[in-house]
Amino acid sequence: MSVVATTAALLLLGFFIQIVAGGYDLSASVKDRVEVEVYLHDGLSRRAALRIAREIEEMPAVAEARYIDKNAAAREFREMFGNGFLEAVTGNPLPASIRVRLESEGNLTARAREVAKALSGRKEVEGVDAGEAWLEALERFLRIASGAGVLLGSVLCLACGFAVSNVTKLMVLGQREAIHVMRLVGATGWYIRMTFLAGGCLVGCAGGVLAGTILALGAAWWTAWIPEIKPLPTGQTVPLLVLLGGCLGVLGSLSSLNRVLRAVTLR
Amino acid sequence: MVELRHVKVLQQGRTILSDINFEVDRGEFVYLLGPMGAGKSTLLRLVLFEERPDDGVVFVGDYDSGSIREKDIPFLRRRVGTVFQDFRLLSDRTVYENVAFALEVIGISGKKVKQRTLSLLSAMDLIHKRDAFPEHLSGGEQQCVALARALANDPFVLLADEPTANLDRDTADLVMKILGDANARGTAIIMATHDKSLVERFRRRTLKIEGGRVVQPK
Numbered sequence: 066m067s068v069v070a071t072t073a074a075l076l077l078l079g080f081f082i083q084i085v086a087g088g089y090d091l092s093a094s095v096k097d098r099v100e101v102e103v104y105l106h107d108g109l110s111r112r113a114a115l116r117i118a119r120e121i122e123e124m125p126a127v128a129e130a131r132y133i134d135k136n137a138a139a140r141e142f143r144e145m146f147g148n149g150f151l152e153a154v155t156g157n158p159l160p161a162s163i164r165v166r167l168e169s170e171g172n173l174t175a176r177a178r179e180v181a182k183a184l185s186g187r188k189e190v191e192g193v194d195a196g197e198a199w200l201e202a203l204e205r206f207l208r209i210a211s212g213a214g215v216l217l218g219s220v221l222c223l224a225c226g227f228a229v230s231n232v233t234k235l236m237v238l239g240q241r242e243a244i245h246v247m248r249l250v251g252a253t254g255w256y257i258r259m260t261f262l263a264g265g266c267l268v269g270c271a272g273g274v275l276a277g278t279i280l281a282l283g284a285a286w287w288t289a290w291i292p293e294i295k296p297l298p299t300g301q302t303v304p305l306l307v308l309l310g311g312c313l314g315v316l317g318s319l320s321s322l323n324r325v326l327r328a329v330t331l332r
Numbered sequence: 333m334v335e336l337r338h339v340k341v342l343q344q345g346r347t348i349l350s351d352i353n354f355e356v357d358r359g360e361f362v363y364l365l366g367p368m369g370a371g372k373s374t375l376l377r378l379v380l381f382e383e384r385p386d387d388g389v390v391f392v393g394d395y396d397s398g399s400i401r402e403k404d405i406p407f408l409r410r411r412v413g414t415v416f417q418d419f420r421l422l423s424d425r426t427v428y429e430n431v432a433f434a435l436e437v438i439g440i441s442g443k444k445v446k447q448r449t450l451s452l453l454s455a456m457d458l459i460h461k462r463d464a465f466p467e468h469l470s471g472g473e474q475q476c477v478a479l480a481r482a483l484a485n486d487p488f489v490l491l492a493d494e495p496t497a498n499l500d501r502d503t504a505d506l507v508m509k510i511l512g513d514a515n516a517r518g519t520a521i522i523m524a525t526h527d528k529s530l531v532e533r534f535r536r537r538t539l540k541i542e543g544g545r546v547v548q549p550k
Contacts, residue, residue: 242422249420250481251410252437253403 067232071272071310072279074228079280079306081221085214086297092207096169099203101180102161102194109189117189118163124183126176129166135159174200229272229310230317233265237318237325243312244325257326262318269314270307277303333358333482333520334379339388341544348374349544350352352388356522358488361515363531364524366541369373369440372524374540376491379522380412381405395489411436413482413519417494419474421466427453427477428462434484452480472503479510483519490514496530508534 496504
């Protein structure tokens, strides 16, 4: 019963950890795709454009700068919107550009603004699209999600700790007879504590193993449901939950043992 | 070996024991005879250092209530056996495990635990019941298992709190025989009882306790 209750608590916590870890991965991959589009004047040679791209790559906070010529731009446009619009106009109205991918660490909005400011003044550059409004919204969302994650995670950890603690407390209380006899026959306080701390740790670890196994087996199901969230590998999840379960089991036993030892007398 | 000197115990303002003075030497068998509520069990708890006197001193072996430290009490209890009228066996362990438990918790090695446990069960004629659980034993058998556990560490004194209270006469006599054998081997016995007929059948030194006082010290 103790193991079942501990497993349930750790399963919930483990699932939440998976969601948070996946969420961080997702936000990192979104940040990796943030791009600033630098539109070049018509007539700029390919050589000059490539030179500008190399200069932009040297800038801090820039991960990559790729030259998109007018033909590539037209190809991309057709892929996104179909042939209709471009067929209707004469020539290719789409400008060549340099697509700048920023480093994903730090304040993306500020970096995008810096890059845009640095490049806007250049004579070869017709315009810069940094998508600042969208970036600000994204960063605000990620901050809120991160804060909510920490808050929810803390509450869940406390709830989980409380659940495991209560389970181990009941386990200790259920062994009052044994504690009584231990004291009667001369077991030291240290021996009694170690017996129950070991028991609490074992229950916690067993719960961790079961919860980790269930999560690993269920991963195929819930990743089909939420494909954007990739599960942590089993090799990470199970040890993490075993460690967490063991620690919570020990803390739970500790918090209840002193009280029970005082209450169990030889009367 | 065991001495109480001017011992007084108060509980919630009420005097439980007052000016108790007596000694029990090595190998002695002493009854604490008195009605329920006389203070017999409190006296036994004093010897176990489960309770401390509000006045006076309790001496048990090399320890006394004035100077014994909490961490020394378990080591004293390893030399003091205890049996109760409700046996206090562990219901989820077999007869063997109940007796072995007393040896395991004090760090005796596995081989010695087995040897000693089987020896004790054999002496109690319980070897054939070693895999039984307490619920499958009679009252007398359960008390014999409790006695085996109490004697497992070869105590210098055994405290028996109404050990025959829940037993029929024949079984009570068996328990008294076991206590007598342990006493003959050198273990001092301090037995609390309210059964005057038992005390008459098995005559030993008797301390009458009434109203928290020793009425007839001998």
